[in-house]
Amino acid sequence: ESGAADYMNGLDFDGSLFWRADFSKPPHNSYTSYDYIKKAAEQKGYKLKQETNPLLFQTSDAKPANESYNVRVDYGTKNVTNLVEYNYDKKAESYTRSSDGVITTDRETGKPVAMQNIFIVEASHHIIDQDGRRDIDLESGGKGLLFQHGNVIETDWKQVNGRIVPVKDGKWLPFVPGKTWINIVPDLDAASISKGEGV
Known part of the structure; x- marks a missing residue:
């Protein structure tokens, strides 16, 4: 309700649940997997399921104007x-x-x-x-x-x-x-x- 979101800082799990890939430059080369995210969520006591209200989306087939x-x-x-x-x-x-x-x-x-x-x-x-x-x-x-x-x-x-x-x-x-x-x-x-x- 507050707008706050659960989060994981990759630095807290660097070298364990997160790893560094050699195809990107640090610090933007930290990766993880779904299984490791589940492990980290369990360690932090985060819920893995939650109800989220949908965003509003257009239902009509609006088309571009003559000028874009x-x-x-x-x-x-x-x-x-x-x-x-x-x-x-x-x-x-x-x-x-x-x-x-x-x-x-x-x-x-x-x-x-x-x-x-x-x-x-x-x-x-x-x-x-x-x-x-x-x-x-x-x-x-x-x-x-x-x-x-x-x-x-x-x-x-x-x-x-x-x-x-x-x-x-x-x-x-x-x-x-x-x-x-x-x-x-x-x-x-x-x-x-x-x-x-x-x-």
Whole structure:
């Protein structure tokens, strides 16, 4: 009810229930298995089953408008470039993602990851230590941009049972069935919108 979620820190189980893979660079190369997750959950006293209310999804066959929109999100700092781009593919009716020009692909299949909803939300960030780690307010809600079917909708967002959802005029907006990628930025000015290619 509080929105808090059970979690496991891989560092607590590094070398036992989590292992390091050599095909990725540390610290992003820590992996585990379903059986080990069950073991860790038992050790921590976590439940393995829980009722979850479904998200809202569109039921109509909405189609892209004549003009579709792509978006860039600039996560960069003074010294580091980090530009994420989402481009809408009208034929596939989905978005592809690239980071600094490299397409995001599924490691197993090699195919580009395809998404139906891109949700960019503005949340206040505060630097909390000398390493630059941030505390991000995911409780208070704020402004957002929702991309679906090539369209862009200015929305608000709020946190509902631990999930970030789009709202407009007080009503929860449904997602398009499929994959959703949520981007959290300190200011919506980090997002720049451009028109996609013609029909």
